[in-house]
Amino acid sequence: MANTTIELMHEHGSVRSYKSDPVPREMIETIVAAGQRASTSFNFQMYSVIATMDDEKRTQFMALCGGQKHIGQAPVFLTWCADLSRLARVSDVQGYTHEAGYMENLLLAVVDVSLIMQNAALSAESLGLGFCYIGAIRNSPQEVIDLLALPELVFPICGMTLGWPENPPRIRPRLPLEAVLHWEAYDINDRESLEAYDREMIATGIYRGRQVSAGKDKPETRYGWMEHSARRASKVLRPHLREALLNAGFEMK
Template sequence: MTTPTIELMSQHGSVRHYKPDPVPESMIEGIVAAGQRASTSSNLQTYSVVATTDSAKKEQLMEISGGQRHIIQAPVFLLWCADFSRLKRVCLHQGYELNADYLENFLIAAVDAAIASQNAGLAAESLGLGFCYLGAIRNQPRRVISLFDLPELVFPVFGMTLGWPVKAPLIRPRLPLKAVLHWDTYQQDDLPLLEEYDQAMIETGIYRGRQVDQPDQDPAIYGWMEHSARRVSKPSRPQLREAVMEAGFSLR
């Protein structure tokens, strides 16, 4: 079963090498407008996007993100933010007091931003553009907040580089469907499926020279499981909660 939309989705690969050609502003607007068509929790639309083509800003973002060069190479950078600031202004206007004190509020906003961004990304790909998400901007969220003048209750969830790909990206295999799609009850006996996936990932060669910390393993046995296990056995941005709370989300 396929459709042109599913076909487009199947061709997705993150792009980290861009041509210098600019992306017309009208195209950026069209892409974000397509993102806006995504479902959003209670139609609250609790996200905002900050677009920039500014080299000085991109330099800083590259530094924040641990030197990822596609940030300065890409003609456009989109910052996707969880945003309750707009609704704070709405409450003020309507004579209410905003109550965004709960983890639920932050989760709603982060999910809204993610869903809209993926719609936007797909729209971009339909135009022949490529993109790459950037969670690494959360390395230093306070710096990102000040770089873009984000007010209270606007938090940068992730960035996205956008531009014309130098070449078609690698299409990374995904987990076998059976490991992800459960019918009626959750199945935990997925090791054979994961081993099968490990092999598929090893065969792409993408882990060569990119093993996580620790001494390198034989590339013939370093697959998705070892790579992912190494990643998730380390703390992940432990300062993040504090920065989110500082931005005005109490996370109660």
């Protein structure tokens, strides 16, 4: 079953090479407004996005995100933030205390910002634009907070490069549907479908020359999605984030 929306979704591929043509401001407004139509917990709308077009600032972002070249190349860099500060201001005006100090508050805001940014991303693709999420923005959260003057209770969750694709993106296969779609109850017997996906990913050549180090002695093994993902998952990821969130006012009780 398909329609033009579903077809567009299946054509998604992250874009890491951009033309130098600018993206009109109006287009950015259009995609963020489309993003805003995403559902949002309690209609709280716990997100903000900062659009950066300035060359110097984008170069700074590139440096903060491990030197990823597409950040410097794309004409627009969007910083999608979990934002509890607006609600705190509203509560203040209305004479209440915003109980923002719980894990649930962080989860609410992270889900909200994830939904708006993916809605915006899809609308960008519908206009012929390309994008790439930049999780590396969480490498140096405090520097990003300073660069964008983010107030307390606003935290950068994900960056996004935006621009006109130099080439059509490569479409990466996804896990077989049966590995992610369970009927009535979770089925852990997914080995066969994971192995099939592993072989499919190897066939794309995506991992050629892009192997993650094993970090330990390991016998030569087939290097596909399973080995690649397991190696990645064996590394501690951004251990500084808890402290950075606490500093930004997210208490996570």
